[in-house]
Amino acid sequence: MTKAKAISILGSTGSIGCNTLKVVEHLGDVRVVAMAAGRNIEKFVEQIERFSPELVACSDEECAVLLERATAKLDKRPRIECGEAGLVAVATHEEADIVVSATVGAVGFIPTLRAIEAGKRIALANKETLVMAGELMTAAAAASGAEIVPVDSEHNAIHQCLRGERKTEVRRLILTASGGPFRTWSKEKILSATREQALDHPNWKMGEKITIDSATLMNKGLEVIEAKWLFGFDADDISVIVHPQSVVHSMVELVDGSVIAQMGVPDMKHAIQYALTYPDRHGASCDRLDLAGVGKLEFEDPDLERFPCLSLAFEALKAGGTMPAVLNAANEVSVQAFLDGKISFGEIATINAGVMRGHTSEAANTLSAVLEADASARQRAIMAISPAAAAN
Ligand code: MG
Numbered sequence: 001m002t003k004a005k006a007i008s009i010l011g012s013t014g015s016i017g018c019n020t021l022k023v024v025e026h027l028g029d030v031r032v033v034a035m036a037a038g039r040n041i042e043k044f045v046e047q048i049e050r051f052s053p054e055l056v057a058c059s060d061e062e063c064a065v066l067l068e069r070a071t072a073k074l075d076k077r078p079r080i081e082c083g084e085a086g087l088v089a090v091a092t093h094e095e096a097d098i099v100v101s102a103t104v105g106a107v108g109f110i111p112t113l114r115a116i117e118a119g120k121r122i123a124l125a126n127k128e129t130l131v132m133a134g135e136l137m138t139a140a141a142a143a144s145g146a147e148i149v150p151v152d153s154e155h156n157a158i159h160q161c162l163r164g165e166r167k168t169e170v171r172r173l174i175l176t177a178s179g180g181p182f183r184t185w186s187k188e189k190i191l192s193a194t195r196e197q198a199l200d201h202p203n204w205k206m207g208e209k210i211t212i213d214s215a216t217l218m219n220k221g222l223e224v225i226e227a228k229w230l231f232g233f234d235a236d237d238i239s240v241i242v243h244p245q246s247v248v249h250s251m252v253e254l255v256d257g258s259v260i261a262q263m264g265v266p267d268m269k270h271a272i273q274y275a276l277t278y279p280d281r282h283g284a285s286c287d288r289l290d291l292a293g294v295g296k297l298e299f300e301d302p303d304l305e306r307f308p309c310l311s312l313a314f315e316a317l318k319a320g321g322t323m324p325a326v327l328n329a330a331n332e333v334s335v336q337a338f339l340d341g342k343i344s345f346g347e348i349a350t351i352n353a354g355v356m357r358g359h360t361s362e363a364a365n366t367l368s369a370v371l372e373a374d375a376s377a378r379q380r381a382i383m384a385i386s387p388a389a390a391a392n
Helices: 015-027 041-051 061-071 083-091 105-117 127-144 153-161 187-191 208-216 218-231 268-277 308-319 323-339 345-357 367-391
Strands: 006-010 031-036 055-058 079-082 098-101 121-124 148-150 170-177 238-242 248-254 259-263
Touching: 006 015, 006 083, 006 105, 015 031, 015 041, 015 098, 015 268, 031 041, 031 083, 041 055, 041 061, 055 061, 055 083, 061 079, 079 083, 083 098, 083 105, 098 105, 098 268, 105 121, 105 127, 105 323, 121 127, 121 268, 127 148, 127 218, 127 323, 127 367, 148 153, 148 218, 148 268, 153 170, 153 218, 153 248, 153 259, 153 268, 170 218, 187 345, 208 218, 208 323, 208 345, 218 238, 218 308, 218 323, 308 323, 308 345, 323 345, 323 367, 345 367
Parallel strands: 006 031, 006 098, 031 055, 055 079, 098 121, 121 148, 170 238
Antiparallel strands: 170 248, 248 259
């Protein structure tokens, strides 16, 4: 395949979904055959009107009724489904060559797995999927021949840096991190950071969950786990460096000491377009990099004491098995609790650590093992949050 012809989008109204549709408009020769979104019906209806997909899916029956009503006036009315079955139908739509997996959190897991089993190219933005079940996902991809092209900017960069390189000649992967809004803050100040402060990311405009993960550096931790599964490197061969300008999107160090970096403006449209057009390249859908305008590029080691979530991710990866799924589940619950004002910023890390400590890692090579680990970790995180919530 040299060019994307038809795509499905899981999570069309989110940040990645909206940018994907901008790239689709830019490319001009890509058809959107199916789209799934959550509860933002108003935006979803606008997208349906503009892109005329054959199939759409939303979160539940209630949303489906609203969607039926809102699309009744359209000339080309889409087929409407809902719930997990709806997401799976979008992910496996027979006409789709590429599935953009851009839902937030664990909800994208089963639909993405089904798309992989169906042999689709996956433009993967939902990192939780690989964090939860990297072993299952990569085994399914090997069996079906599905190609996973990462949309996460760091992994997309590494994918580009590795083109033409032999794995045996790569010494390590170097993921860059912006450092988030608290890069220069003291440990004490970070512990009591507010929701507004945590959502104020210096470089990237993203959804709320990933923006909080960027502030704790959990996002980078999840990306280390994601990198292991995408590229087949162990925790010891993946490192993280803080780079506040977010111009170098990530790097690869080769055995001879050469370091290859992929650079660009911090705009997700680049990575999305690459995932849709790979191995071809098309004219830019975002601004071009003005290096003189950027002036200087800075790098520093991450501070694991101020950002303990990054350490937790390395620990989970080294423990292996179901431990990354447990960390991911605990983190989804604790981040939501922080966003809902139930816990402090500092408690995100302590709850995640507590849930991990209470879990003994098991093999993660079956769907039921992964889903059980996920469910029990969520339950333990919720239990850990309740007393804190009661005290507030
Ligand atoms: Mg990223």
